[in-house]
Amino acid sequence: DRLATLEAAGSLAGFAWANPHYCWPVLHCAGEGGHSMGVEAKGLGHPLIPHVQRVANDFTLSGKGTVLLVTGSNMSGKSTFLRTVGINQCLAQAGAPVCAESFHASWHRLFCCIQIHDSLEDGISYFYAEVKRLKSLLNAVNLSQQPPLLFLVVEIFRGTTNLERLLGSESFIREITTGNGLGMVTTHDLELAQLEQELTTVTNIHFEESVEGNALRFDYQLRP
Secondary structure, three states, X not given: OHHHHHHHHHHHHHHHHHOOOOEOOEEEOOOHHHOOOEEEEEEEOOOOXXXXXXXXXXXXXXXXXXXXXXXXXXXXXXXXXXXXXXXXXXXXXXXXXXXXXXXXXXXXXXXXXXXXXXXXXXXXXXXXXXXXXXXXXXXHHOOOOOOOEEEEEOOOOOOOOHHHHHHHHHHHHHHHOOOOEEEEEEOOOHHHHHHHHHOXXXXXXXXXXXXXXXEEEEXXXXXX
């Protein structure tokens, strides 16, 4: 156990040495000292994207039951941004510096529904695999005695028809806003953006694209 701890600490130290421009995170427990659950970061970027290509964003996700609904076209940066938040939260809780100018967060259990696979061997379709994963998320977010859950969901219910996806996504989002957690959900169903008018815990954010000549251009900037 001590050798494993030493090896892990050495890896984190090497990571910090290789990235001197990263910042050290500030972590707290939700509810202690007046701190709420959430993440607040400035200049947040993905550590696996080279510095010359990386686009950083300021980001705030705060408050029990908060859901940020992320929209935007394909390739606009939605999934990468959710991964950016998740990997930096993992680095922070592991004891490493994070790819940001500043990073304040509460301790979280992390739950992702990002890369789902079907299984021919097990007879599980993509949709069924996704439903099982989302059901596990609901179970996890309802554990009130555990630390808050930070959930990251990409393209919710993408494995079914438009009508079923819209109805299922709306019901699911309403349910997770009542649990012990907060997070982000990406979608192409713009009708879901109307939930912001009904639920104070839902906020819309998006990524944009533009057309220049005959090519699409993405700036990967997070917008309200």
